[in-house]
Every structure is written in structure tokens, then in C-alpha cells.
Amino acid sequence: MKQLFTLLIFLLAVQVKAQDKIITVDSDTIECKVMERGSDAVSYVLFSDLSGPAKTIKYTQIHKIIMQSGAETEFTALNKPKVRTINGVPEEEVKKQNDEYAYWNRHAFRLSYGMSMGLVYSGTDWNKDVFVSYSIGLTPRKYLKFTLGWGHSADLKRSLGWEYWGDYRTFSSSITYRYVWVNRPKLRVFSGLGIGYLDTEAMMSDLVFNPSPLDYKFGSKEQVVREFNEFYGYSGILPDIELIGLEYVFREHWLIGSKLGYSTSGMATLGIGYSF
Incomplete structure (x- = not known):
């Protein structure tokens, strides 16, 4: 039972x-x-x-x-x-080829904030910049980048025994052809060539004669103003030459980057960006 x-x-x-x-x-x-x-x-x-x-x-x-x-x-x-594709390339194929083209171009829009230094409009001083860019992939290592930028710098300067406060505001636009030399999940190294336009507004205030023991050359007020306008007030077309640049991703959308060259953004740049 x-x-x-x-x-x-x-x-x-x-x-x-x-x-x-x-x-x-x-x-x-x-x-x-x-x-x-x-x-x-x-x-x-x-x-x-x-x-x-x-x-x-x-x-x-x-x-x-x-x-x-x-x-x-x-x-x-x-x-x-x-089959998930990124810029027309199957994702699995991208991974198989160990080519991070998909990773870098999946989010074409980018907002960046950083600093730049260049002899064109800010001398050896650092300029604070905001950039908005849009990239179009051409091949796994080549793409076009369209950029708009706004910059600002203000500091105390000395020239010919005179002391003044300089205020610089810039607007720039450029189109750059980039080639990526090193393409890795977290790092890429690139160079670029393009053309851009720079519009600079430079303002001088609080100009006073205040010689320093380190000054070895003196000039008139008119001479200081003239040199300021010639050196800092540039506006026009410029080449966009990126000799070498690198970008490092430390989160899915965040990256830090730097480049050296001659462009509307200056001789050297350092910044942080977010892609979306």
C-alpha cells in the first residue's frame, strides 16, 4: 500500500x-x-x-x-x-577583422570641451574651447570630420613696458580628412588635412604703463595697440593640419584627446569629449 x-x-x-x-x-x-x-x-x-x-x-x-x-x-x-551593421559593415565582421571602425563611427556626433594653444590668435596662452563635430566614415580607417568651435581666453599681458587685460573670443569651422594609423578598442592615433575658417574678436582694456625690471624694450601706447591688433585680431581662411593626434576612450561614450598641428583650433589641443 x-x-x-x-x-x-x-x-x-x-x-x-x-x-x-x-x-x-x-x-x-x-x-x-x-x-x-x-x-x-x-x-x-x-x-x-x-x-x-x-x-x-x-x-x-x-x-x-x-x-x-x-x-x-x-x-x-x-x-x-x-545582422547588426554599423556604417554598412556587419558587426561580427568588424570584430573578426579586429577593426574598431564601427566603434569609433557608431556615434557620429560629438561634443567636446578643452583647451588649445596657438600662435594664430592666442599666442602661448591656453584658450578654452567648445567643439561640436560630425564624422562621416569613408573606409575603416578614413573619414571626414566637420567641426564648429567656439573659444574664449582672458588674461593679463605685458608688452613694451605696458600692462593690459586681453580678452579673446573665437569662432571656427573646418572640414578635415583624417586617416587613422592605430585603431584599437580604447586608443587610436590619427593625422589629418583640411581647411577651415577662423573669426577672432580681440579686445584690450585697462592699458597702463607699468614697467618691470625684466622689461628691456619700451614703446608708445599707440605701438602696443597696433601690435595687439596685428597679432591677435586675425580672421580668415587657414589650413587644418593635424600632424599627430590621439584619442583614448575611458568609458563607452567618453574620451580624452590631444593633437599637434596648425589649424583654426591652434597649435596644440587637449580636451575631453562625449559621443552620442
């Missing part, structure tokens, strides 16, 4: 665990109890809620039905997995 009771408990447990399965064309598994097979759809109740309402699914959405008895019926082939 005890053995019969144990066998009954076992059969009930098997019955509880037994269930039908519907495999969809997207490879999803529905654990259920099949109620009825119609001409174009199947009705079922979820195994997790056998007392719940019946649901239906069309045969065109079903790949296979596996009954609790083990019988299988196949209806429709599985959908091909969607």
Missing part, C-alpha cells in the same frame, strides 16, 4: 511538470498547455497560469510545437537572426 501511494505521488508530480512548448520563429519558448489547433492558429493557456485566459498564436509565427508526450510538429522555419 505504501509503495502504491509513493507511485501515485510520483505520477502526479510528473503530470504537474509535464507541459507543452511552442517555439516561435524568433526562437522564443512559450511553456503552455495546448488547448486547440485551428485552421490557421493554435489556442493555449500559459503553464504558469492554467486557470487564466486562453491565448492564440498563428502558425506563421510558430516554428515548432513540442507536446508533453515528446511529439514534435514543425510549421515554419526560424527567422534568420538580424
Whole structure:
């Protein structure tokens, strides 16, 4: 009698665990109890809620039905997995070639904040800059970059025995063709060549004659003003030459970068950027 009771408990447990399965064309598994097979759809109740309402699914959405008895019926082939492409290159192919073209160009827009130094408009002083750029990939290592920039610098200067406060504001735009020499998941090294336009507004204030023991040359007020306008007030077309530059990614969207060259952004730049 005890053995019969144990066998009954076992059969009930098997019955509880037994269930039908519907495999969809997207490879999803529905654990259920099949109620009825119609001409174009199947009705079922979820195994997790056998007392719940019946649901239906069309045969065109079903790949296979596996009954609790083990019988299988196949209806429709599985959908091909969607191939994710980045700039037209399959992601798996990109990974296979160990080429980070997809990583760098997935987010074409970038907002950057940094500093630049250049003899064109700020002498040897650092300028604070904000840049917005947009990149278009051409090949895994070549792309075009369109950039708009705004800069500002203000500091105390000395010239010919005179002391004054200089305020510099810049607007720049450029288009640059870049070639990436080193392309790694976290690091890339590049060079570039292009053309840009720079508009500079330079203002002088609080000009006073205040000679220093270190001054070895003196001049008139008019001479100081003239040299200031000639040196800092440049506006016009400039080449955009990136001799060498590097960018390092320290998070998925964040990077830090620096470059040396001659361009609307100066002779040297250092900044942080966010791609989105």
C-alpha cells in the first residue's frame, strides 16, 4: 500500500511538470498547455497560469510545437537572426577583422570641451574651447570630420613696458580628412588635412604703463595697440593640419584627446569629449 501511494505521488508530480512548448520563429519558448489547433492558429493557456485566459498564436509565427508526450510538429522555419551593421559593415565582421571602425563611427556626433594653444590668435596662452563635430566614415580607417568651435581666453599681458587685460573670443569651422594609423578598442592615433575658417574678436582694456625690471624694450601706447591688433585680431581662411593626434576612450561614450598641428583650433589641443 505504501509503495502504491509513493507511485501515485510520483505520477502526479510528473503530470504537474509535464507541459507543452511552442517555439516561435524568433526562437522564443512559450511553456503552455495546448488547448486547440485551428485552421490557421493554435489556442493555449500559459503553464504558469492554467486557470487564466486562453491565448492564440498563428502558425506563421510558430516554428515548432513540442507536446508533453515528446511529439514534435514543425510549421515554419526560424527567422534568420538580424545582422547588426554599423556604417554598412556587419558587426561580427568588424570584430573578426579586429577593426574598431564601427566603434569609433557608431556615434557620429560629438561634443567636446578643452583647451588649445596657438600662435594664430592666442599666442602661448591656453584658450578654452567648445567643439561640436560630425564624422562621416569613408573606409575603416578614413573619414571626414566637420567641426564648429567656439573659444574664449582672458588674461593679463605685458608688452613694451605696458600692462593690459586681453580678452579673446573665437569662432571656427573646418572640414578635415583624417586617416587613422592605430585603431584599437580604447586608443587610436590619427593625422589629418583640411581647411577651415577662423573669426577672432580681440579686445584690450585697462592699458597702463607699468614697467618691470625684466622689461628691456619700451614703446608708445599707440605701438602696443597696433601690435595687439596685428597679432591677435586675425580672421580668415587657414589650413587644418593635424600632424599627430590621439584619442583614448575611458568609458563607452567618453574620451580624452590631444593633437599637434596648425589649424583654426591652434597649435596644440587637449580636451575631453562625449559621443552620442
